[in-house]
Amino acid sequence: xxxxxxxxxxxxxxxxxxxxxxxxxxxxxxxxxxxxxxxxxxxxxxxxxxxxxxxxxxxxxxxxxxxxxxxxxxxxxxxxxxxxxxxxxxxxxxxxxxxxxxxxxxxxxxxxxxxxxxxxxxxxxxxxxxxxxxxxxxxxxxxxxxxxxxxxxxxxxxxxxxxxxxxxxxxxxxxxxxxxxxxxxxxxxxxxxxxxxxxxxxx
Numbered sequence: 001x002x003x004x005x006x007x008x009x010x011x012x013x014x015x016x017x018x019x020x021x022x023x024x025x026x027x028x029x030x031x032x033x034x035x036x037x038x039x040x041x042x043x044x045x046x047x048x049x050x051x052x053x054x055x056x057x058x059x060x061x062x063x064x065x066x067x068x069x070x071x072x073x074x075x076x077x078x079x080x081x082x083x084x085x086x087x088x089x090x091x092x093x094x095x096x097x098x099x100x101x102x103x104x105x106x107x108x109x110x111x112x113x114x115x116x117x118x119x120x121x122x123x124x125x126x127x128x129x130x131x132x133x134x135x136x137x138x139x140x141x142x143x144x145x146x147x148x149x150x151x152x153x154x155x156x157x158x159x160x161x162x163x164x165x166x167x168x169x170x171x172x173x174x175x176x177x178x179x180x181x182x183x184x185x186x187x188x189x190x191x192x193x194x195x196x197x198x199x200x201x202x203x
Contacts, residue, residue: 014034014038015035015038015039015042018031018034018035018038019035021035022035027058029058029059029062029065032051032052032054032055033052033055033062033064033065033068035051036048036049036052036055036065036068036072037068039051040068040071040072040075041176045072045075045076046076048068048072049069049072049073049076052065052068052069052072053069055069056069056085060088061092063089063092063096063098064098066085066088066089066098067085067089067098067101067102069085070082070085070086070089070102071102071105071177073085074102074105074109074177075176075177077180079106079109079110082102082105082106083102083103083106085102086099086102086103086106087099089102090103095122095125095126096126097123097124097126097127097130100119100120100122100123100126101119101123101127101130101132101133103119104116104117104119104120104123104133104136105136105177105178107119108136108139108140108178108183109180109183111182113140113143113144114144116136116140117137117140117141117144120133120136120137120140121137124137131157131169131170131173132173132177134153134154134156134157135154135157135169135170135173135174136173136178137153138150138151138153138154138157138190138194139174139178139186139187139190141153142186142189142190143186147193150190150194151193151194151197154170154190154194154197154198155194155197155198157170158170158197158198163198163199164199166198166199167195167198167199170191170198171191174187174190174191175187
């Protein structure tokens with residue numbers, strides 16, 4: 001039921017259901033994971049990461065939870081702990097898209113754009129439909145002054161989706177996951193220059 005509410009844009013109702021489910025059964029890893037994702041989206045990163053740490057401790061093979069935990073750690077600025085999670089994912093499976101996605105984010109935060117671009121390529125080899133990595137790849141190319149390639153990837157990532165949804169996906173990922181005081185100028189410039197590729201002006 002919570003899944004349907006989330007997909008139909010009723011996140012507050014979904015959160016209420018998930019809060020009840022977790023209170024009734026604190027061992028329900030799926031409800032904890034889904035609730036933590038909603039908390040992350042709402043900006044409640046400390047509580048989300050605490051919940052995900054609990055899930056990962058009891059279920060170390062729950063790769064999606066480990067990736068969400070690492071993403072939360074990146075957003076909190078704890079790159080060392082995030083790297084530990086990424087390395088754990090890659091030690092389980094060196095081709096794991098999840099591990100390469102987190103490593104790419106960490107390298108972006110460290111402004112090592114070439115290395116981050118290489119990690120994006122590894123992630124996309126395993127998961128070619130990852131919008132996050134396509135948008136990150138475009139941002140890295142933009143920062144490396146390969147702007148034509150960046151625009152091409154941005155448009156390709158947006159292909160086949162409604163215009164508003166494409167732009168929203170890019171903005172949510174770029175602003176909520178990537179941006180800090182140093183990144184915001186790069187991302188804002190990129191989105192401003194590419195906005196009309198995704199959402200053409202009305203005729």
